[in-house]
Amino acid sequence: MAATNNGFLLREDPSRVHKVLIVDDEPDAVQLVIAALSGIAGIELLRADSADGALQHVQGSRPGLVLLDLMMPGVSGFDLLDRLLSASPGSDIVLITGHYSMESAVEAVKKGAYNYLPKPLPVEKLRSLVTNWLVQTRARERAAELESRLSEVFQFEGIIGRSPIIMDLFARIERIAPHFTNALVTGETGTGKELVARVLHRLSPSREGPFVVCNCAAIAESLFESEIFGHAKGAFTGATGEHKGLIEHASGGTLFLDEIGEVPLSAQAKLLRFLQNREVQRLGDPAVRRVQVRMVAATNRDLVRMVGERTFREDLYYRLSMVQMRTPRLAERPEDLPLLIQHFLKRFGQMYGKPGLRLSRRAMSVTRRHHWPGNVRELENALNYSCMMAEREILEPEDFPEAIRVEMESSLGQGPHGDLITLEEYEQRYLDYVLEQVQGNRARAAQVLGIGRATLYRMLNRKSAAATSS
Numbered sequence: 443m444a445a446t447n448n449g450f451l452l453r454e455d456p457s458r459v460h461k462v463l464i465v466d467d468e469p470d471a472v473q474l475v476i477a478a479l480s481g482i483a484g485i486e487l488l489r490a491d492s493a494d495g496a497l498q499h500v501q502g503s504r505p506g507l508v509l510l511d512l513m514m515p516g517v518s519g520f521d522l523l524d525r526l527l528s529a530s531p532g533s534d535i536v537l538i539t540g541h542y543s544m545e546s547a548v549e550a551v552k553k554g555a556y557n558y559l560p561k562p563l564p565v566e567k568l569r570s571l572v573t574n575w576l577v578q579t580r581a582r583e584r585a586a587e588l589e590s591r592l593s594e595v596f597q598f599e600g601i602i603g604r605s606p607i608i609m610d611l612f613a614r615i616e617r618i619a620p621h622f623t624n625a626l627v628t629g630e631t632g633t634g635k636e637l638v639a640r641v642l643h644r645l646s647p648s649r650e651g652p653f654v655v656c657n658c659a660a661i662a663e664s665l666f667e668s669e670i671f672g673h674a675k676g677a678f679t680g681a682t683g684e685h686k687g688l689i690e691h692a693s694g695g696t697l698f699l700d701e702i703g704e705v706p707l708s709a710q711a712k713l714l715r716f717l718q719n720r721e722v723q724r725l726g727d728p729a730v731r732r733v734q735v736r737m738v739a740a741t742n743r744d745l746v747r748m749v750g751e752r753t754f755r756e757d758l759y760y761r762l763s764m765v766q767m768r769t770p771r772l773a774e775r776p777e778d779l780p781l782l783i784q785h786f787l788k789r790f791g792q793m794y795g796k797p798g799l800r801l802s803r804r805a806m807s808v809t810r811r812h813h814w815p816g817n818v819r820e821l822e823n824a825l826n827y828s829c830m831m832a833e834r835e836i837l838e839p840e841d842f843p844e845a846i847r848v849e850m851e852s853s854l855g856q857g858p859h860g861d862l863i864t865l866e867e868y869e870q871r872y873l874d875y876v877l878e879q880v881q882g883n884r885a886r887a888a889q890v891l892g893i894g895r896a897t898l899y900r901m902l903n904r905k906s907a908a909a910t911s912s
Contacts, residue, residue, distance in 0.1 A: 460579060461505035462572065463488045465496040465522075466538070467515055471563070475509060478565045479572055493517040493525075500530045507556070507575055512539035527554050531802050532836040534575060538563065554804070557886070599641040601634060602785050605775035611638070614767050619645035624717055626702075626762045627740040629769030632819030635740040636700060638769055643696040648736055651695025656688050659701040666709045668725055671716075677726025689722050689733055696736045702762065703743035703754060714758045737762075772817045779810065779821075786822055787837075790829035799829055801837050808839045812846070820846075873901055 462485050464475050472489055479487060488505060490496040493514055499505065508526060512519030519537060526535060534556035557571060598612040618625065619642050627635045636655070643653045661669050668677075672687030689697060699705075705713065716722060722731045739762050748754035772779070783801060791799040801809065814820050828841040876887050888898045 458484070459486045460484060460507070460576060461486050461488055461503055462507045462509065463490060463496065463499050463503070463505040463533075464509045465490045465514070466509075466511040467491045468511070471511065471561070474563060474565070475568065478563070478568050482569065482572060482576065484576060485572070493522050496522065497525060497529055500526050500533060504530055505533055506579055507572065508533050508535045510535055510537055512537050523555060531804075531834065531838050534579075536571065599644055601637055601641065602781050603775060603778040604781065605777040607770045608775050608778060611767060611769070615641055616645065618642065618765055618767070620647065622646070622738075622765045623736055624762055625736075625738045625765040625767070626745075627738060627767055627769060628745075629740075629742060630771055630817055631742050632817035633769035633771060634818055635742075635769050636698065638767065639696070639698045639738040639740060642738055643698075643736070646696065646736060648695050652692055653696050653698065654688055654692035655698045655700065657700050659704040663706040663708070666706055667712060670709065671712065671722055671724055672727075673725035674727035677724070681726070685724075687722065687724065689716065689735060690731065692735045693733045694735070696738060699737065699739040701741060702739035703741040703745060703748060707753065707755070710755045710758050714755060714761060717758075717761045772814045772821065776810070780806075782818060782821060783809065783825065786825040787829065790826050794829055794832075796829060796832055796835075798835050799832060799837060800835065805837050805839050805841070808842075869901070870904075873898075 462479065464472055464487060466472050466475070466489075469491075472491075476487055476489075479485065485507075488499055488503060490499050493516065496508070496510070500508065510519065510523065510526070514522060519539065523535060523537065526533065535554070536557045536559060537555050538559045538561060540561035556575070559568065559571070598615070601608070601612070603609070603612075615638065622642065625639075625642060627638050629635050640653060643649060656670065658666075667673075668681075668685065668687070670687050670689060672690060673681050673685045675681060675683050717737065720733055720735070722733050723729070724731075745754055745759050745763075749756045749759050772782075783806070787799045787801070791797050809821075816823075824842050824846045827843045828837050832841060873887075873891070876891055877884070884895065884898055884902075888895050891898065
């Protein structure tokens, strides 16, 4: 079987075997399962007749699917479920019991079980369940491979994305880079403003020149003019020699003024003069030097509001913003989240000698629910920490930094900006979460939610109608 997407041909490896572990202390029950599943190609059957044996298999063989009898001697089935999931978060576990109840089924799914079957085992239902699991597992593997390749393909000079808003940004950068003299990049913290500035430089005719970074917020007001424009010997107390400013250091290249909104008013007039005539006069030096340099300014502040408050010069703002672009928030480009996650997992996995790291379905679901107020930088830092601390190949929400975990746990009832949401919005959000946890299985979702299928379908129809009207 093959799947194609965006020019890629993804072929399943016919030699790839997925392990299925049968955990039951009753030999007849084990033989029944073996007989039911022996005709399914692509799986290898393992067996264990005790809790210790099951744990040894899970820790050593890492089976993809575990068929677990809920009534094992000496241990509670739910306790063993917790221990197995802790030992191998990537394993899907199906609970099997002769004491079936709806309450137990719901509790099992909430604890992380893949599914729940009664005894005596319905053979056709068991075969169907394992076959569907195998199909879903292979689909996830193909998707993971595809995401890995796409994270390389959907890169533009180091910026990753395929969402419409980011593709529009790519197009603007390409059009602007060959021609700009001054440019203003706006956007929230962590959205990649410096990365955009570096791409503008690399694609400009000045690419062979230096790229000089100035963090305006880190320079004391009294030293700002000296750092940017330079000074002559004796220009002020402590000026023991000549000093070339950052503008001159960037000659023939690009100067990146980060946090331009922090430039003191006293220096804004002189910066405006430079932008107008490209001439630099060092403090205490009557000589004027002409410098050819491109300038990219960036800020996460509202410069228009600052102009109204007279804390930023209007003429300087208009000079800088002749060419302007905005880096979008991560919440505006949800299509890019899997690509970014795959990119960072690959990078940090290589950095820490842990190749093959990936997020569990639960962890991926949590990342989608989180609003990432720190944007891509917050995501990068969180995954850096998770990869550094990882002891297993599959990362769980518990592997994220504590501050992120707390925010994730408390964000379900909040909108993108921390505002409270309506009960209906919360209901729809929780419905999405449950559906994702059960891989879209509506029957299982209805069980977890404690509602009938008719009620579930009404909720889905209401959500669909709301999306259409919006």
